[in-house]
Amino acid sequence: MKLHSIEAGNFKLDGGAMFGVVPKTIWNKTNPADENNLIDIAARCLLIEDGNRLTLIDTGMGNKQSEKFFGYYYLWGDHSLDKSLKNAGFHRDDITDVFMTHLHFDHCGGSVNWNKDKTGYEVAFKNAKFWTNDNHWEWATKPNAREKASFLHENIIPMQESGQLNFIDRPNSGFGFSSELGFDIFYADGHTEKQMLPHINYNGKTIVFCADMLPTAGHIPIPYVTGYDTRPLMSMDEKQIFLNNAADNNYYLWLEHDAHNQIITVQHTEKGIRLKEVFKCEDILK
Template sequence: MKLYSINTGYFKLDGGAMFGVVPKSIWNKLNPADDNNMCNWAMRCLLIEDGNKLILIDNGMGDKQDAKFFGHYYLNGDDSLDKSLAKHGFNKDDVTDVILTHLHFDHCGGSIKREGDKLVPAFKNASFWSNKAHWQWATEPNDREKASFLEENILPIKDSGQLKMVKSNHQMAANKLGRTSSEILPSISFLFANGHTESMMLPLIEYNDRRIVFMADLLPAVAHIPLPYVMAYDMFPLTTLQEKKSFLNEAMENKYTLFFEHDPNIECCNLQITEKGIRQGDTFRIQDIG
């Protein structure tokens, strides 16, 4: 197995929304805002090569939206999905599976592209993996979250016949994340979190005697490790708070490595106990893991 970091570009979101109740005087030291109170964030995906499988976890925002849409999010940087795949000798047609942690536009927008007046899968040879609970949540969205679930990113996946569902037999123990095995690869399983959105999937990858967790939006960045740092975007912030606490304890006990989708600077970290609680330990890139 080989792992590759796939950068699809950067975008900007309101700093207050990203850090919730934490005052700007504190969070601005972690990710300084511009004059419009916007902070820059990565859209970093993970590519897994294993035998005849090439598995992509999330795929960024895509490029099919109009200028008004991108004007809200200030897409920036030189990275793109195609460039990052090509850097490692791949293209979209090589991808066999796309795991969608959840269906917010910055995680799944690259799934679908425009061909003339049609919307078609950008990965024509891939299966797209979601789960039934989240799919229903995304296709029947609540009024608060519906701006993040765009039909043009989601419905064409099902129409293509390439949609598959992770079996939702995960066990929900008290105060712990749900979990289930995966039929994609024996070395990939899933943790399930419900605070950010219903049934968000966090892939857990067994790799070279390590267990690497793709954090999606449970911990968007290293700055979100302290418990009170919960996004205003989360549907159920108290649930997120409990999920974070449970996960961080589990991660310490099992020596998980954390892979961050949105941190603008840090790809991976281990954890350590400090006088303030669980915090980041050493930081590194995925390619540095031996």
């Protein structure tokens, strides 16, 4: 097995929204804001190369939205999904599986593109199976008012229309093994219904793709949950379980949204779970 970091593009989000009730005087120390109160955000996806299987975890924001839409997110840097795949030695047509932690636009927008003449949409990975779970699919396709702006029809429905959409067999508990994809998954409901966090065994290490359970290293303290979470008290309970497991088992936490810290470990302290070490992807994936 080989793992590849796939940088799908950088953008910015409001720091207050990203840290909920935490005062700016606190979060600005770890995630400094610009003059517009915006903080740096990454879309750091993960490619798993295992035999003839190439599984891409999340696909970033994509590039099919309007200029006005992207204007809200202040895109920056020169990363792109295709460029990162090429650097890893692959093309999007090589991808066999696309695993989506959840269907918010910044996690699955790259799964669907315009068709050639921009009259409609087509899946961006023509040879891949697209994986979600039935509970989350129902949640995303019949969205609540709070999340409606994050679940975009054009990002989601074309996957179903293509015939390439698949649902993972979900266990009754919050943690289970995916026989379809070959890794463990932690299911969490605080941010959105049945978000999925893959746990990948790699060279004796457990690498956990954190998605929006832990957007950045600055979000480690338990109360630091985003204003986007639909059930923030549940998020705190889930984070407590998740981070205790991470500290107890020395998990390597893959930070999808942290533009400056790529992989971290955490530890128990008198103040609770706190940052232990920071790694570059190449240090862990070599």
